[in-house]
Amino acid sequence: MPWIDACSTDDIDEEDLIRWDHGAQTFAIYHSPEGEFFATAGLCSHENVHLCDGLVMGHLIECPKHNGQFDYRTGEAMRAPVCVNLKVFPVKVEAGRVFVEVA
């Protein structure tokens, strides 16, 4: 699977996320409090709301519509009303750029 240059590490504040669209897909890219980067599907698995407007708290992303929560490191659904895990994508950082391995 190809690694795609998604953004600069400076584009995302710590403990925050951005939306990144590639082809027909939309992703969410996260900057954890420890300085690591992660990527998940960009839409909530509950009702297709963009997660980019949500709130990152530690390692959780909260959906802006219904307050469902996922662990963005694993995609695990952590709080109702979300029940279905988020798809996660491998991420690597090289020379200040964030690359996502797009499936």
Added chain:
Amino acid sequence: MSKRDYSLFGADAKRAVESGLTAAEWYHTEVPRKVMKDLMARSDRPAIRDTIILYGSMILFAGIGIALWPSWWSAPFWLAYGVLYGSASDSRWHECGHGTAFKTPWMNNWVYEIASFMIMRNSATWRWSHARHHSETYLVGRDPEIAVMRPPEVAKLILNFFGIIDVIKFFPNLIQNALSGPTAAEKTFVPQSDWGKVQKVGIICVAIYAVTLIAAISWGSILPLMVIGLPRMYGAWHHVMTGLLQHGGLADNVIDHRLNSRTVYMNPISRFIYWNMNYHVEHHMFPMVPYHALPRLHEVIKDDLPPPNRSIGEAFAEMWPAIKRQVLNEDYFIRRDLPPTAKPYREDFHQYVPGMMHPGDAE
């Protein structure tokens, strides 16, 4: 004039899906990300303070009520206790259900369970119905929490100021939940993974009410019911009053909360009981903003919203005549003007929806 079908299995439910209304993106005011992050930030402190005041006051008022029972001197204390039990529990159920009241999850969950019991809602069912209310606010046939269905049944609305309709609906539903889990309608919005939880909550609630009833019968006194159960009726008036204002008389089948929700400035006591849900347009537009940050959010986005009603009285003066007109003409609704600073309503979003007319067209 159209005839609305509020059944979750009905023709309007089907039309809302087929027309694309349920999948449409809702309007929201643009707020800079850093400002929104600040507004969304969670904190335990305000909710701990408010919860101590709430439960402390309830214990105090109920204690005095019990001490003075059966004298009429106990009445004011029961009235105060009742409003906290039968109305403040509505807002606590609501905010903790969103998970925004406290930063710490178990605190949200505990207050949510206690408040759900007091407001007589199955905690496992209503979490999901409220999710639908936010996805599809006042979409006919889709939103299971429409308080004023058209044409409004005014007598029922008035009876509910004393919780009568809610309580009459609650107990048969609760018993059904306890015996066999969610009802057919509830199964449309509660995922199967939670059906067992619905039944478990039903059994626990039935057990608590049974013990309370047995205590009342064996002591030959309604005092146990004054503490558990009845305050949902004699203290319901405040949450019904504020709840009707949330969407009453406004548009349905739209995807802009400025058209179907109402913000009302209220006195500090009502805002404590209601936990700032008087900022209702703001809450629906940004449900992840905690109750204690809603006044700040209001200041940030108010120029994009219709002017708020200045008081509960002013809001009722706007809403109640509209509800009465809807008795004869269910297509009638109030459409508030936006300030010049606001982005206009997207009329094209709303023209294809069955039953949606402008107020003037409906006369």
